[in-house]
Amino acid sequence: MTGHLSGYKNQVWALVDVKSFYCSCEQLFDPSLVNQPVVVLSNNDGCCVAVSEQAKALGIQRGAPWFKIEREARQLGVQVRSSNYALYADMSRRFIEELHRFSPHVEQYSIDEAFVRLDGFRLDTLEQYGSTIRDAIRDHIGLPVRVGIGATPTLAKLGNQAAKQFECRVEGVIKIDSDVRRQWILERTDIQDIWGIGAKTASRLRTTGIDNALQLANKTPADMRRLWNVGLARTVMELQGIACIEPGDIDETRKQILSSRSFGSGISNFDELKAALAFHCQRAGEKLRKQGSQANVVGVFLRTNRHKNLPQHNRSSAMPLSCPSQDSYKFLDLALLQLKQLYRPGYEYQTIGVILNELTEAKNDSFQLDMFNSSALDEHKRRDLMAITDQVNARFKNGIKPASVIGSTNWHMRQAFRSNRWTTRLDELPIAKC
C-alpha cells in the first residue's frame, strides 16, 4: 500500500465541522461578540452546550452548569445566550447546501458537521481542496470550519480532531495521507478522543495499558471483537485505514421519535405531569406526521433529579397501540394510562418524556382500523383534525393544543438570553443602518 488514501476501497472521507457552531452563529449576527468569550446554554438555560475559543481559554467547560459558573463567568466578561434553534437550524441548512457544491456525496451527521466523500481526487490536491471548502463556507455562509481528511470516517474525524489540537499550525485542514503521518497523529491522540470511544470504554482500555490511538490501532480486530465487542473491532479497523463504518444520513426518516424536557423546578403534582405529557404527545405526534410515519408503540418515562440528594424514582414503560396511528390524542390516552402506573406521589420529578416507537410509513387513504373502537368516518375526522392542528400550529405560536396542557406553566422552558431569529422571522431581521 502506497499511502493511506489509496486503501483497497479507494475511499476518501472528509469531515467538515463548524467551530463551536452555536457560538459562531451568535457571533455572525452580533458583531459585538466576535473574538469574545461566548457561551450558549442548553434548554432551560441549564448548562453550557457551546463554548467559544475565548471562553474555553478562560477555563469555561462544555457541560458546565450555568448556575454554578454564572458569577465567575460574568466577572470574566463572558457573554451568554440561550439556545436559538430556529437560527441554528437555518444556518445548518445553508452550511450543508454549500457543501453540496463540492461533492455529490454529502452525509449530514449532526447539526454542525457532515461527511463529504472525495473519492477520485488526486492525493496531492486534497489539502488544497479542503482549504477551498473552508474558505467557501467562511466567505459564503459566514461560519468558520475545520476539515479532516482520511481513508475512513474514523480517520477523517481524527484528522478533524487533530486540526483542533494543532490549530495554530494547520489553519483548520488536516489530511492523513501517509502511514508516517497516520502514526504520528494516532500516537498523539488520547484514547477518548477517538470517535466511538466514550468515558466508560476509555477508562477500561486504560487498565489494559492502552492510552492512545496508536496503541489501539496496533491490536488485531479479531482479538478486540472477542475480548470487547464488535464496535471496538470496527474502530480498530478504521484506525488501520480499512473503512467499515457508513455514517448514516440524518435526513433519513427517524426510527424513533422522542419529546421530552426537564422542568424549571421539580414537580410532584400529578396534574402538572399530565399537562407536560399532553404537550409532549402533541409535539411527538407533530414530528411523526411531518415525516409521514405512524407509530405502533407509545412509551413514557419519568425521572427525578439525580443531582439532588432526594429520593430517586426513575421509571419507564411502553405499550402497543391497538392499531398503527398518527393521532396525538390516541398517544395521550395510552401515555396517560402508563403515567398513572408509573407515578408515585411524594417524589420531585424533573423530567418527563414520550417516545413513539416501531414507526412505519403512513399510507394516505388506506389505514388499518381499530376493530373495536372506531369507524372509518371517525378515523378520517381524526386525521383531518391532526392535519389542521399542524397547519395552524405551524403558522401561529401557541395555536391549538390539548386542553390538559392549558393552565399549567411550571414545566415551561426558561430562555432568558435568547437572540433574535435573524434569518427566519420577518419581524426579527437584522437592520442595516446607513
Added chain:
DNA sequence: TCTGGGGTCCTAGGACCC
C-alpha cells in the same frame, strides 16, 4: 432556585419452541 434533548446501535438475558 437553577445540571439538555434528541438520536443510534449493540448486547445480555428471558421467553419460547422443538
Added chain:
DNA sequence: TCTGGGGTCCTAGGACCC
C-alpha cells in the same frame, strides 16, 4: 434413577454521539 440443549425472537438497558 433419570429432569437437555440449542436456536430464535424480543426487550430493556447501556454506551455512545452531538
